[in-house]
Amino acid sequence: MSKSAVSLFVFGVYMFIVGLIMLVIPNFFLSLVGIPTTTEIWIRMAGMLIFILSFYYMISARWELKQFFLLSVYGRGSLIVFVTIFVLMGLGKPVMILFGFFDLLGAIWTALALRSEKSE
Secondary structure (H helix, E strand, O other): OOHHHHHHHHHHHHHHHHHHHHHHOHHHHHHHOOOOOOOOOHHHHHHHHHHHHHHHHHHHHHOOOHHHHHHHHHHHHHHHHHHHHHHHOOOOOHHHHHHHHHHHHHHHHHHHHHHHHHHO
16 A cells, blocks of 8 residues: 555544444543533434444555545545634533544645655
């Protein structure tokens, strides 16, 4: 796999783990980010979505779908903006920005890898 594919695959594994936790033991995840626990289905639905999307990332990496890599840079890079806005609006705790930060770091890793591959 190329460097950019590896970065996307690693991000897919991260999403797989987060999605699985949210799907199977959602209140554990909620307690990590300071959100009140719930018995409602919304957190499991979000976990299911993240879990399913993780396969898109991992398979796109294995298939070297460079256009998807580039699109993911913009999507993952924008997550920190949304999460920060949510926190500033009082809808979440500051620890949630950490998840946006991980996404931003992953997006930067992919962008730098794509740039280095273009110059090779």
